Amino acid sequence: MSCKRKDLEQIIEENLIENILTELDEEDFTVSDGEQEEISEIFTLGLVALNEVRYLEPRIYNIAKSQYWYHNILPSYDDIRFKKIMRMFPENFKKLVNLLSSHSIFQTNNVKKQAPVELQLAVFLRRLGSKEDVFSICSLYGIAEGTILLYCKRIMKAVISYKSNYIKWPTNEQDREFVHDGFESIGVDHRGIFISYDVGWPGSVHDAKVYRNSHFYLNRTSLIKGNDFLIGDSAYPSSPFLIKPFSKPNENQTEFNRIFSSHRIVVEHSFDRIKNRFGGIKEISVKKISTAVNMIDCSIILHNFLELNDDIWVDSENNDNSEEDSNESDNYYNDNEESLKRAGEAKRNWIMSKLFTTL
Template sequence: MPKISQKRRYINDLCQIASTELIWSTNSNTRDGWQEFDDIVDEILLTEAIRYIVPRNPVPKSDQWYRNVLPDYNDDLFRKFLRVSRLNFGRILLMIQDHHVFRSNSSKKQTPVDKQLAITLYKLGNDGSSNSIHNVAAVFGIGGGGSVMLIIERVLKAILSLEHNYIRWPDENERANIELFMGDKLPKCIGYIDGSHIPLDEAQLDDPESYFTRKQRYAIHLQAVCDNDRIIRNIFIGYPGSVHDARVYSNSEIGIRPESFLTNGQWIAGDSVYAVSDFMITPFRNNATAGTASQRRAFNKYFSKYRVNIECVFGIMKETFGSLKGLRIRVDKQRGHKLACDWIMACCILYNIIKPTLPAIIVEDLGEEDHEMPEATRGNDRKRIGLFNFITGKLALQ
């Protein structure tokens, strides 16, 4: 239901009083009654003519912090506020500064590109109330919320133009090199896939129930594939949080046409929510029958040691860009959903750009695997059984 402003409520109250006064004046036909009615009508017309009935007190703003304080920070403090090193800030600025989105079509001059980038990185990197649009406007000394969002959308558009340079599926030669490296570990494994929920701080305007996850939060689904270096190689963003990982995969390009991504027996590793196929291998669930129970546990532990790379990617990315822990975006069909997806995509691109300078973290296998579910296979289980025999033999020699 639309929110009624204080001004509109006041006018509605005056109209009710005027109606009562009109009835009373008509019945009594006294001069005082009609004068009271005329005064109320004048008050209604005056209130309609003014924009606000409550004085507007703009938040004091100053760009002193950006101009005089931030430049004196050491690299650790600089990274704390803008989430990237000073060197990476300069690199990203060089990549986007000539994008056409920063060329004004009017006489009004844009905020300098470096400041627009700093504002966007600050917003991407923080969550919670301290990251509100009005706080950001105050810290950087710019206009109100509309100006901040215009700047952010502008910078996101420039960052998204870098997607094909920084999120690329490995070509045939690169996949051959990955095969060579993985030959004595997980033969023919090219990468690791998983889904992650990007929580939304507000309920959606359209079909909010579909965004509600098992963890009782609204969220958008992010599917990603990474390599051994924890570089993101493929992403698929936009499904509501209630949709199962396996269904998201089956509707993504890599799930629909896996043979376009994987050749010569290559495959990707996923957790057990996915169906086993010639292109996807997962750990065994509890009702599997291959080998002994202890052998299957050993296989799963060994397998997950590599598959956890994608969990590390999600963990590092959310720690670096804290807004991914709770997007403060109202999602609707017309605009908000696209903005949320662009926001997530930009964080993925930036992650790949700054990945060489990010700290390595160790993450235990965070996959929410339901081992009680029956084994799901697409085709036969031949490839996984072959891998199981390879790993079981390898572990027996250790």
């Protein structure tokens, strides 16, 4: 108990005793030391009892809740309508439930059993896939706000435990075509599958700094094999392992940039699909930054899980991720990286010569 709380109790006790003694004096009663001590003990016991009461007013537990929609309406939806709500087809929802159910977070020996994993996952997908607030979701599923947060916390922990299963650098030669772009630091292969990413940096940090501290950059010597390279935009520095388009191109370089961009557009399409499927990551409203990071983690992992299971998101919404390339990228880098830049430009010229030789 804090000193401030003790002081407050002492003041209350003294005031109560003073008031009683005043009333007794007015009626010409006298109180012995023993009686005063007894009164003090009574009020002390009263304060202790008050301290053990969590709420001074009775709580209302009979707020109307109903899971009728979840148990009766949702199962009646066809596959297309189900996907609009759960952001995936029913068969993949079942696959995901089976995958997550084995996680220890759902294995408890408590007398009170957890809600089914299906319900917990459905609640989380509603939060991740929409911009609805927690109250709207709890009204839909007929559960309390705090329970919503608990279910989401469990599902996020379970999903993230499978990160290494679904976020993998390509090893097969035919899969080694990949591109790199912003949105923190993300690598995507030619199918739109995320193979490397870093999240958690503040938006004010320069893309170049994020890139230089990314998993890829710190492990590039083991990840890049032979003549492999990433395709990046102008926010990144030229290097033998990351090629970007020409600035102020001539005729041949313009054609190179056109072909280059036709491959890099895979990244933009991937961003569109993941942000339209999981609209909740566009406007994350949480108290902890770690929760926001976990939500983005889950959206990327689930994107890969679904795309690998041929559950592609098709949305008619316009691309809201069209950001112009930064032109200040190379100025951020120090002189020690000038050699990488020149080597990257040389490799880009070599690629262009190979490209036009085969055309």
